[in-house]
Amino acid sequence: MKTRRLGKHGPEVSALGYGAMSFSDFYGPTSEAASHALLDLMLEAGVTHLDTSNVYGSGRSERWIGSYLKARPAARERFVLATKAGISQDASGARKLDNSAAHLEAELDASLMRMGVDHVDLFYVHRREAARPIEEVTEVLARLQAKGKTRAIGYSEIAPASLRRAAAVHHIDAVQSEYSLQTRAPELGLVQTCAELGTALVAFSPVGRSMLTDRPLRVGDVERVPFLKVNPRFAPENHVANLAITDRFRQLAAEMGVPAAALAIAWLLAQGEHILPIPGTRDPQHLREAIQGAELVLGPEDLARIEAVLPVGWAHGDRYDPVQWIGPERYC
Structure with missing residues (x-):
């Protein structure tokens, strides 16, 4: 597995990582044993x-990562x-954002x-909690780093301008950020700002929530996934259009x-x-396919062919609905 640095001061990590939201039931039911098997595959x-x-x-x-590390202590190294932390709930159970020092340290x-x-x-x-200055929050993160509770610090779903403000306080x-052939907004400033500042850009949903795979979710499948059921890109008309376009890919x-x-x-x-x-x-097979991608080397001609079948802006529908947009920063 090829490696890359996690930011200019960070450790070497595999070029391909893994997002363990799939250890919850977000996209469908799973189990502790199945999640542990995926962790075994990752290490292999x-x-x-x-x-x-x-x-x-x-x-x-x-918890499931913890039980895996308890059973296999050598895996921690x-x-x-x-x-991550910063998402909370109010008294009624509605989602709210909390970037206070007390909340972030307690959750960590x-x-x-x-x-x-x-x-x-x-x-x-x-x-990011919009009402709280990002400079203040960055100072909190820096203190957690100084205490040794984390070796590196970061933000999820912030704008390039916010990144610059934070970086003025601490690296x-x-x-x-979501980034893929389907979601290319980061190219309007975030990719460039991260490169300039020596910040890693960690791209989640890199295969477009299945749309950029050989087995995309079909119309009707999304009914069992609450997040996708209300997501504009998976609304029936948009979903049909996006499937037709990605068939070319x-x-x-x-x-x-x-x-x-x-x-992808x-x-x-x-x-x-x-x-x-x-x-x-x-x-596991889906993970093996993603791992295969980390070994591929694409030349200029390959990249041009990909751009020809999936040009910038091809996707039908916004990436989030109004509720899902609470928190992520728009910058274009």
């Missing part, structure tokens, strides 16, 4: 970058662990306990002799050495 393949959050399955993702402490570790390698603010090791991948997911991952890795995809899946 050299996938060392493991990303989770306190809210994935209300802590279940972290091989995995680079990242987790709880994450460490669930995973059975004394520190994580990277701690993100999961969603930001990583920014996490699947055909191209077949002509090139690789899985579509592998080609390879394209993303070709966009910059600071870009680190973290696909999430419950299926």
Whole structure:
């Protein structure tokens, strides 16, 4: 497995990581044993970058990582662990954002306990609380780093301008953002700003929530996934249109002799050495296909062919609905 640096001061990690939101039931039911089997596969393949959050399955993702590390203590030295906090609930159960010092440290402490570790390698603010100055929040993250509770700090779903404000206070090791052939908004400033500042761009949903694979969810399948059921890109008319367009990409991948997911991952890795995809899946075969993408090397002609079948702006529908947009920063 090829490696890349997690920010200019960070550790070497596998070029391909894994998003452990799939250890919750977000995309469908799974089990602790199945999640542990995926962790075994990651170590066998050299996938060392493991990303989770306190809210994935209300802590279940972290607990299952913790039970794996307890059973296999040597794995802790091989995995680079990242987790996130900053999403909370009000008294009525509605989602709210909390970037206060008390909340972030308490949630990080709880994450460490669930995973059975004394520190994580990277701690993100999961969603920025707009009313709280990002400079103040960055100082909180820096104090957590100084205490040894995390070795690196980052933000998820922030704008390039916010990254610059934060970086003026303390170096930001990583920014996490949705980025793929389907979602290319990061190219309007975030990719460039991260490269300039020596910040890793950790790309989640790199295969477009299945749309850039050989087995995309079909119309009707999304009814069992609450997030996708209300997501504009999976609304029936948009979904049909997006499937028709991405059929061309699947055909191209077949002509090139690789899985579509592998080609999508390879394209993303070709966009910059600071870009680190973290696909999430419950299926070992899907993970193997993503791993294959980390080994592909695409030349200029290959990239041009991909751009020809999936030009910028091809996707029908916004990437989030109004509720899902609460927290992520728009910047274009």
